[in-house]
Amino acid sequence: MRIGILGYGLDDPESIELTEIGRDLGHKTNLFVLDDVSCRPGTASNIDPLIAGETVSNFDIILSRAHIRPDFTQLDYDRYALLCHVEGVTVIDPADxxxxxxxxxxxxQRLGAAGLPIAPTRSCSSVAEVEEALGEWDRxxxxxxxxxxxxxxxxxYDMAEGRAKAEHLLxxxxxLVCQPYFPHPDGDVRVTIVGDRAPLVVSRVxxxxxxxxxxxxxxxxxxxLADPELVDISKRAAAAMGVTVAGLDFLPTQDGYRIVEFNNTxxxxxxxEAERRHLVEAVFEVAEAIHNSPEHAGTHR
Structure with a gap:
């Protein structure tokens, strides 16, 4: 298969590994970034998107670890979305x-609505709201x-120490996203999901x-060792978000483990090396299965 790896960066280790192992598996892989995406007039008054000057329709699958930059969100989203409307090309995952x-x-919000155990979360748009959250949650x-x-x-911990930090971030x-601080001297748990599998579960200390x-x-x-409950929650979380490759970060609390972040890169x-190889091979297996499935074959995603 011809597979494009939309990397976080050309020096991103995971993007490079996807490219190299994909070639080991017999695919023709190309690593590129959003700055390589452009377009030109196509047939029938259409617009033909390009990857480094080559038409996107030459690819079967685009695997994305895209870096959507905060200062260029609209531009990066436009470039990404151009890839997602090419007949016969499966983009994992689509731009939206x-x-x-x-x-x-x-x-x-979506994970909470799906009944999954998220950390209490609120927004703060002022120092006064930061003070209010601190009064409610202590840390x-x-x-x-x-x-x-x-x-x-x-x-x-307190506004005397934290006011300058809050003002800078605001x-x-x-x-800002505001959550209670849950002490975790023994680390958190990161569950990596690929499709309906959990090929890597680690504690980060x-x-x-x-x-x-x-x-x-x-x-x-x-x-x-993978905690079956956390793996099940992580699979449900990835399904709720529609994300194929995801990382779920859990912290221990008095009420059990809570999701503090959902990561799509x-x-x-x-x-x-063996764990990385196993995970990347799973990514390609899932990508091929999606591309060849009846609901995706011959269509875009």
Missing amino acids: TYLDAESKFLGL IVLKPSFGLGGVDVERI LKYRQ PTASSWKANVNMGATARSV PCWCFAD
Whole structure:
């Protein structure tokens, strides 16, 4: 099959691994980013989208780990959406599904509506609302709705210490996701879903000098036995969002594990080689199954 890998970046380890293992599996894979997408006049007054100058109709499947940049959301969405309306090409996942999943607010709203155990969440658009949340929950976490990797995620214990952090984030994003802070010295749990499988489940433990369980910030990830309940919740969450490859982040609370984030571009570079290979092979198996299914064969998704 001819498969395009829409990468988060040309140097993104997961995007590179998808490209290389896809070739090992006998596919013709090409790694590209949204900046490589353009269009030109096509036949019958149509618009023909291109990937690095090549018509998208030459591809069978597009696997997306796209980076929709906050400063260029409309442009990046337009480029992404162009790929999703080409007869015979299956895009996993389509632009609208992908963009919805980028939003922490929308994701948590949909998961909560599906009856899944999300962390209590509210929006804060002012310092006064941050103070109100702090009074309700004692300790809080503030973060942007669009973002990943722990960037601009701040923990606040009191306004004397946290006012400057809140003001900085509000100035930058105008509205913030606010949740209670759940202590997790033993780490969180990340369940990675591919289709209806959970090929990787890890615990991510923060460093001694940090509270964030993000591998790119030094946290240590180790594989753990999959908790059947968390795997079931994660599968239901991915289905509710319509996302094929997802990462669910769980934190322990007094009321059991709660979903704090839904990720549609989960990383797995911290896993060992065999685990990574198993996961990526699962991605291609699921992608081929979707492309060849009766409801998708010969159509776009």
